[in-house]
Amino acid sequence: MKKIILSLLAVIAAFVLALALLAPRLLGFSITELGNAVRVSTGMGAKLACSGRYLSGFDHTRNLNDLASYSPANRLLDLVYDDQAKRVTATLMGMGETSATFRPGLGCTLDIGDSSALDQVTVKPLAASSAPWPSGSGAPDIDPTLQKTLNAMLSQDSASGLNTRALLVVQDGKLVAESYSDGITPQTPLLGWSMGKSVTAMLVARLQAVQPDNDTSSPLFPQWSDERSQISLENLLQMSSGLAFDETYAPGSDATEMLFGAHSASDIALQSPLAHPPGSYFSYSSGTTNLLARWVYEQLGAAPQASVDFFQQQLLAPLAMANTTFEVDGSGVFVGSSYLYAPARDWARLGQLMLNGGEWEGTALLPEGWVTSASTPNASTNEPRYGYQFWLNGGGESLRYPELPADSYFMLGNRAQAVMISPSTNTVVVRLGWTKGDYPTGPNFARLLP
Numbered sequence: 001m002k003k004i005i006l007s008l009l010a011v012i013a014a015f016v017l018a019l020a021l022l023a024p025r026l027l028g029f030s031i032t033e034l035g036n037a038v039r040v041s042t043g044m045g046a047k048l049a050c051s052g053r054y055l056s057g058f059d060h061t062r063n064l065n066d067l068a069s070y071s072p073a074n075r076l077l078d079l080v081y082d083d084q085a086k087r088v089t090a091t092l093m094g095m096g097e098t099s100a101t102f103r104p105g106l107g108c109t110l111d112i113g114d115s116s117a118l119d120q121v122t123v124k125p126l127a128a129s130s131a132p133w134p135s136g137s138g139a140p141d142i143d144p145t146l147q148k149t150l151n152a153m154l155s156q157d158s159a160s161g162l163n164t165r166a167l168l169v170v171q172d173g174k175l176v177a178e179s180y181s182d183g184i185t186p187q188t189p190l191l192g193w194s195m196g197k198s199v200t201a202m203l204v205a206r207l208q209a210v211q212p213d214n215d216t217s218s219p220l221f222p223q224w225s226d227e228r229s230q231i232s233l234e235n236l237l238q239m240s241s242g243l244a245f246d247e248t249y250a251p252g253s254d255a256t257e258m259l260f261g262a263h264s265a266s267d268i269a270l271q272s273p274l275a276h277p278p279g280s281y282f283s284y285s286s287g288t289t290n291l292l293a294r295w296v297y298e299q300l301g302a303a304p305q306a307s308v309d310f311f312q313q314q315l316l317a318p319l320a321m322a323n324t325t326f327e328v329d330g331s332g333v334f335v336g337s338s339y340l341y342a343p344a345r346d347w348a349r350l351g352q353l354m355l356n357g358g359e360w361e362g363t364a365l366l367p368e369g370w371v372t373s374a375s376t377p378n379a380s381t382n383e384p385r386y387g388y389q390f391w392l393n394g395g396g397e398s399l400r401y402p403e404l405p406a407d408s409y410f411m412l413g414n415r416a417q418a419v420m421i422s423p424s425t426n427t428v429v430v431r432l433g434w435t436k437g438d439y440p441t442g443p444n445f446a447r448l449l450p
Helices: 002-026 031-054 060-068 072-076 116-120 144-159 195-210 233-237 254-260 266-270 286-299 304-316 344-355 370-374 441-446
Strands: 077-082 087-092 095-103 107-110 164-171 174-180 340-342 409-413 417-422 427-433
Touching: 031 060, 031 072, 031 077, 031 087, 031 095, 031 107, 031 254, 060 072, 060 077, 072 077, 116 304, 144 164, 144 174, 164 344, 174 344, 195 233, 195 286, 195 304, 195 340, 195 344, 195 370, 195 409, 195 417, 233 286, 254 266, 254 286, 266 286, 286 304, 340 344, 344 409, 344 417, 344 427, 417 441, 427 441
Parallel strands: none
Antiparallel strands: 077 087, 087 095, 095 107, 164 174, 164 427, 409 417, 417 427
């Protein structure tokens, strides 16, 4: 009997050792991070499945496939959809129960902490128009040759497993080609991930245009009474705040806690210490963008209704973006780093606003000169090719995309989301999809330029 017990213990020990060694490859995380990994998995599962179902109209299979692209462990998620309450609950092998709730106009928010204030927010849907793009849904200017190229590109992407969902081209202010994968339409809101950062910057700019006397002096937040008081709004916009923020997307990191485990996404970065002198060092940080979203929120009176109204009335309505939702966290602040859902046509409208220098149909929506500043290299010592939450092609020792014009700049997001603004060719290109690895952004976009 003793030998049997010892043999059994040896087998168990070997199994545990094998699991510890293989977990990073098979599950996507170390077994020592199991607790955090479960929280991340269920938080991500509830949030993305909720938005996928109630914003994008995706079914369970597509939601699960999208989640599994981040970690094979996500295939073990049990996702329960309550269509009456518009809530999704996620557990992982019975552990880590987390839910997210959909609210019209606000999208889905994780049910963490007291989010009851969100139930009082009302959002009146914007009326759609049949006028030609960009004022409405009409598309009378399709170029047959370019449309054929775009269709072939989408087919090739599909055959290569790149999972492209939407491709769209605007030239000289006209929608000239658009192509969509099965189940996606010109009205389907799609997640832009970090492309929302660029929109957050535009929201800051719109606020400065409407309220030019807003105080942008230091400190930006009352909590920063120490050396962080020297951080400027431009430092935040250029990702050179100097704040220590762990952007690695691993269980237990600042980034995963911010997106999948926090009531207030901006609290994580707000509490971060200073690691570099402000303005001296570029460090890509989603936490920095959520500080911008919080700054806007507080300038508008720290009320969810005021923040949502401003976004809808000052940006969505003028641009005729009737199908776009900027999701909030449990505290009512936009998750500016990551959670903007918009159809390809609406993403293109945002790109066109930048191409227009901040003007829209004769009205200056963004302050004079802001677009130039937003697309100008920063002064950091390590990476100048970043403007105001926009990635720049030029400005450094080499072009980010050698195939594309040096003056082009981009909204970029995880899973190869991209909006290219190309001033020298007067072109906007949008690509939305769910690519796990690399996407040939440079070569493909170059084919679409005049």
